[in-house]
Amino acid sequence: MFIGLDLGTSGLKALVMDDDQKILGEATAEMTVSRPKDGWSEQDPAQWIAACEAVFEALKGKVDLSGVKGIGLSGQMHGATLIDAADQVLRPCILWNDTRSHEEAAALDSEPLFRDLTGNIVFPGFTAPKLAWVRNNEPEIFAKVAKVLLPKDYLRLWLSGDYVAEMSDAAGTSWLDTGKRDWSDELLARTDLSRDHMPRLVEGSEVSATLRDELADKWGLPKGVVIAGGGGDNAASGVGVGVAKAGEAFVSLGTSGVLFAASDAYQPDAATAVHTFCHALPGTWHQMGVILAAADALNWYSKLAGEPAADLTGRLGTLQAPGRTLFLPYLGGERTPHNDARVRAQFLNLDHASDRDSLTRAVLEGVTFAIRDSFVALTATGTKMERLIAVGGGTRSDYWLKAIATALNMPVELPVSGDFGGAFGAARLALMAATGAGAEVASAPPIDRTVEPDSTLTDDFAEAHERYRAAYQAVKGL
Incomplete structure (x- = not known):
């Protein structure tokens, strides 16, 4: 069996599928968004953890999870989740639809290097301009940043204890050399960050980490369950359909x-x-x-x-x-x-x-x-x-x-x-990571x-x- 988690803006969805990709059970947990100012959109990462606890408890009541081999993650893209050296969240996550950093985005986009290496305009919703905004407006927080994680990758940290991202989500940060599929040291330096602030990178269908033993025991999963790299919500949905x-x-x-x-x-x-x-x-x-x-x-x-x-x-x-x-x-x-x-x-x-x-x-x-x-x-x-x-x-x-x-x-x-959306695509990526199967399992429904x-x-x-x-x-x- 394989579990797919899709961390959306309004809720977290989970599903369990068997080896033949038949869905055995589903669960959802709702979340809220804060809009303290015009153009702002934030979310407390504590909601993600609470939602994850809720969906696993719900799944445990519906399906025997002792046969789970892998977990895949899908999630809302671009969110700036800032954590300190003790893995404590420094401020609410600035979400994908937050546009406060439009001036910082324009400044970064004026440097040709960003479009040359990322293949994209630097949009206000992307992660890099958000960090530039924090640096300019909340310097005391910026000084404490030890790691910058995308939303689903913060959830991965809680599930596994590892800092890992994957290519599809990382491509929406404005720090990835999209052609080379690697962080760009030059682009990171433009926002006064370095590779040390970034999680390591894997492909979406690769093993990224394993589930913490205490969580496996709590939810009735076997020890050693692998966590796939997963995908940004749209890329995971692409795998799903x-x-x-x-x-x-x-x-x-x-x-x-x-x-x-x-x-x-x-x-x-x-x-x-x-x-x-x-x-x-x-x-x-x-x-x-x-x-x-x-x-x-x-x-x-x-x-x-x-x-x-x-x-x-x-x-x-x-x-x-x-x-x-x-x-x-x-x-x-x-x-x-x-x-x-x-x-x-x-x-x-x-x-x-x-x-x-x-x-x-x-x-x-x-x-x-x-x-x-x-x-x-x-x-x-x-x-x-x-x-x-x-x-x-x-x-x-x-x-x-x-x-x-x-x-x-x-x-x-x-x-x-x-x-056949993000959660299903994430489960398919978990199947690939756990079994070594290739893209042939991602057929159209x-x-x-x-x-x-x-x-x-x-x-x-x-x-x-x-x-x-x-x-x-x-x-x-x-």
Whole structure:
């Protein structure tokens, strides 16, 4: 048996699968995010430990864990978890969707070395500018930093006692030489850090550490359970849905939105704001466009409307041509393709005819157009997307899926019921690490159905997307 842990922003998910990749049990534990100032997003790492304790206790009550061979980790990327020489957390973790360090990010990005070595723009959400912000604004904390860990790797430290990261997550720090798959001493020095502040690196399918004996005894696992390197949440999800080679892609409608395409080679194009990262599998990379608010935008609107998101979307019926009302989903800034930390969300062209359903459609269309922005950016780099699988909570809306298929003019495939996301991908990586199996175990799941684009509306969506892009240009300076 193998366990996958997916440390998200709003919760920790765990699952157990057997040697045939059949899921035997699942558990989740919720967490909260603190937003003490505009553009700030923080989380207390103590929540991660408490959540991990909770899910293991829950799994122990459902499944006999004495046959577990490996644990895999997936997690939210970019978070700056700062610990001192005694492994004590120095401050709340600054999360992936925190944009306070936009000035520091711009300063680092102005040095060509960062794009040359990482293959990416230095985004405010990445880890390096956050450390520059701490150095500039909290010098007494910066002086005590002994190690900088990404969220899932802090969880690994607690599980094993070892400081380890893996390539896919490390690629989102702005300190990794993404082509060489190693920390860059030159980039670390730009933020007054060194290799000593970093965990050692492994591949996602390699053994990174072993579970502490006291935790194995507590939860009923055998001693010597290996912990795989794992992956950043999107790379682990790629392993979960079998997106591992060129031509394969997935779109994720979670808190954020991701258009993820696997690549057999390192082919960055930083100027497009496309992310080029190492994959969680050796010798592979991936490219993705990232929007900061996908299902998060729908959930925000749901609270305003006072009605569950599922009810709002379930009333929409068949796909319609986009109306005049536009929604720009930039609740906390945007990454691909704008790299704009200051832009904020907007409803545009409201009139007397605007009602709850038309605004719901506008929100779904706004996120859809943001995904099309990423599609345009990825294809401009030469990235191939011959197959597109959809995952995430947003895929429960047939209307949204039809809009995405139509906007991209590409069929969207839905896996059979089941969880093929980060936790499942992490469990697959645990299987590889514990048994020596290769990428062949990361096959695509069976497809339940395919959502085809509506050819009668593709021109309407293309025209509305142009209006959407013009609207961003009009408001970006406000």
